[in-house]
Amino acid sequence: MRPTGGSGGARRPGLTxxxxxxxxxxxxxxxxxxxxxxxxxxxxxRASGYxxxxxxxxxYLAPYLSHVSAREERExxxxxxxxxxxxxxxxxxxxxxxxxxxxxxxxxSSVERVFYRGEVLRGGPRDGASAEFYQVGAELLGDxxxxxxxxxxxxxxxxxEAAEASSCHVVLSAxxxxxxxxxxxxxxxxxxxxxxxxxxxxxxxxDRAARAVSPEFAARVRRLLEGDLAPADAMxxxxxxxxxxxxxxxxxxxxxxxxxxxxxxAEPASRSYYTGFFFTVYGSSGGEPVAGGGRYDDLYGAFxxxxxxxxxxxxxxGVVGGSA
Amino acid sequence: MTAPLTxxxxxxxxxxxxxxxxxxxxxxxxxxxxxxxVVDVAEKGIRFLLLKDFxxxxxxxxxxxxLGIAGSDVLAETECxxxxxxxxxxxxxxxxxxxxxxxxxxxxxxxxVRVATKYVRLTREHFDQKGMAADIxxxxxxxxxxxxxxxxxxxxxxxDTGETMRANGxxxxxxxxxxxxxxxxxxxxxxxxxxxxxxxxxxxxxxLAS
Numbered sequence: 001m002r003p004t005g006g007s008g009g010a011r012r013p014g015l016t017x018x019x020x021x022x023x024x025x026x027x028x029x030x031x032x033x034x035x036x037x038x039x040x041x042x043x044x045x046r047a048s049g050y051x052x053x054x055x056x057x058x059x060y061l062a063p064y065l066s067h068v069s070a071r072e073e074r075e076x077x078x079x080x081x082x083x084x085x086x087x088x089x090x091x092x093x094x095x096x097x098x099x100x101x102x103x104x105x106x107x108x109s110s111v112e113r114v115f116y117r118g119e120v121l122r123g124g125p126r127d128g129a130s131a132e133f134y135q136v137g138a139e140l141l142g143d144x145x146x147x148x149x150x151x152x153x154x155x156x157x158x159x160x161e162a163a164e165a166s167s168c169h170v171v172l173s174a175x176x177x178x179x180x181x182x183x184x185x186x187x188x189x190x191x192x193x194x195x196x197x198x199x200x201x202x203x204x205x206x207d208r209a210a211r212a213v214s215p216e217f218a219a220r221v222r223r224l225l226e227g228d229l230a231p232a233d234a235m236x237x238x239x240x241x242x243x244x245x246x247x248x249x250x251x252x253x254x255x256x257x258x259x260x261x262x263x264x265x266a267e268p269a270s271r272s273y274y275t276g277f278f279f280t281v282y283g284s285s286g287g288e289p290v291a292g293g294g295r296y297d298d299l300y301g302a303f304x305x306x307x308x309x310x311x312x313x314x315x316x317x318g319v320v321g322g323s324a
Numbered sequence: 325m326t327a328p329l330t331x332x333x334x335x336x337x338x339x340x341x342x343x344x345x346x347x348x349x350x351x352x353x354x355x356x357x358x359x360x361x362v363v364d365v366a367e368k369g370i371r372f373l374l375l376k377d378f379x380x381x382x383x384x385x386x387x388x389x390x391l392g393i394a395g396s397d398v399l400a401e402t403e404c405x406x407x408x409x410x411x412x413x414x415x416x417x418x419x420x421x422x423x424x425x426x427x428x429x430x431x432x433x434x435x436x437v438r439v440a441t442k443y444v445r446l447t448r449e450h451f452d453q454k455g456m457a458a459d460i461x462x463x464x465x466x467x468x469x470x471x472x473x474x475x476x477x478x479x480x481x482x483x484d485t486g487e488t489m490r491a492n493g494x495x496x497x498x499x500x501x502x503x504x505x506x507x508x509x510x511x512x513x514x515x516x517x518x519x520x521x522x523x524x525x526x527x528x529x530x531x532l533a534s
């Protein structure tokens with residue numbers, strides 16, 4: 001009779017109860033708590049007009065490579081299938097959704113609201129760290145307005161509330177905003193160097209460099225470095241649509257209970273495909289963000305149908321696990 | 325009452341110069357002499373966690389400490405990409421390849437060079453960049469004796485004054501990178517406790533400038 005536990009377990013008995021590095025299993029109350037939180041989030045998204053999309057958990061690697069950073073590429077779990085093709089396990093919903101949704105979109109400018117849920121797998125550089133995450137997220141396609149950006153941030157915070165996150169700290173930013181705000185005093189290579197030092201929050205180094213230009217520029221650089229710009233700050237006017245989103249989002253979200261908002265353009269983008277406004281949400285404890293999102297207007301075009309898009313994703317581990 | 329700002333403090337080679345810095349005004353924090361690994365300085369609103377050097381980035385990255393102090397060697401080895409607002413002007417040294425002074429050739433012919441080190445990732449990266457095969461021997465400490473015990477041909481480790489290196493019959497073959505201590509800060513802490521973090525940064529900047 002064949003032993004229980006599958007043939008792998010029979011050959012290597014030590015593996016019967018072991019989990020692969022970074023994998024996780026949830027049973028009974030833990031599983032119930034996660035599913036209930038997920039159900040509440042999904043119910044809210046459906047009620048707001050978002051329709052579900054289900055994408056494969058493994059896909060050909062090649063279409064994804066131009067949309068991930070070198071670090072994200074290293075984190076992919078990849079394997080060769082029986083036909084000799086290289087596949088990767090899903091590490092991010094946004095690119096997968098663009099690849100599978102773009103061919104199904106009508107070539108007009110209709111607005112679509114989509115949500116997704118499921119596991120993503122990323123093998124990070126740190127031995128033993130979690131590699132499997134359960135994400136719920138939503139995307140709004142075909143709308144470039146600040147209202148669309150705001151809707152996504154609001155949906156994200158409502159989802160966190162539905163998951164009973166206790167409080168959140170929202171950081172609002174935009175791709176390229178820091179460099180634009182340093183102009184015209186610092187441009188090109190000088191702007192890149194100064195922006196790098198601001199992102200590292202180096203007080204005296206940035207102050208020295210900026211004072212060499214003018215005391216007014218030094219004051220601006222200091223505001224950028226401290227990363228809590230007022231919605232009325234004149235520097236936001238330089239950013240066009242992204243600045244409008246930052247201003248309105250900061251104003252709207254500041255009225256939310258248990259939510260603190262900062263406009264910090266020195267916050268780095270968590271995804272390489274973001275093209276404009278993006279945001280990061282931290283919980284009441286822990287070092288990693290519990291949710292985030294942003295605008296990626298070029299991604300769908302790479303898969304055949306140009307369509308502006310903005311979306312968010314949250315990880316259930318960070319929310320139900322208690323860091324929010 | 326506000327929770328103290330928590331600083332991950334390295335117990336290793338940086339502890340003494342950092343202790344001397346913290347003892348200066350306006351912080352005037354007494355040296356950490358007891359056996360306790362959590363030191364509260366209530367009047368300054370700061371808590372120090374006394375940690376192994378390599379654990380500092382983990383505490384800060386995972387949010388158990390708002391700030392931390394670590395060498396650029398540790399930050400690079402642990403791929404820590406957190407902001408580094410301050411570089412300290414002491415504790416600088418080199419991460420280098422060391423070989424027995426008596427060796428007729430530093431790199432063996434016909435096989436991969438064996439290198440003993442605490443810094444597996446940095447050493448691997450160095451030899452990958454050179455296009456040289458290397459067999460990395462991971463050790464937690466006392467790496468200098470590895471060549472004498474025929475465990476490795478070379479050692480990749482920090483060199484400060486060079487005393488330990490010379491005492492173990494080694495010479496410096498190549499500097500891989502310069503190393504300096506940095507303050508690191510959690511992005512989550514910047515979001516949650518922005519004013520307090522910048523307040524402490526200003527104090528530390530002032531102490532370094534005085």
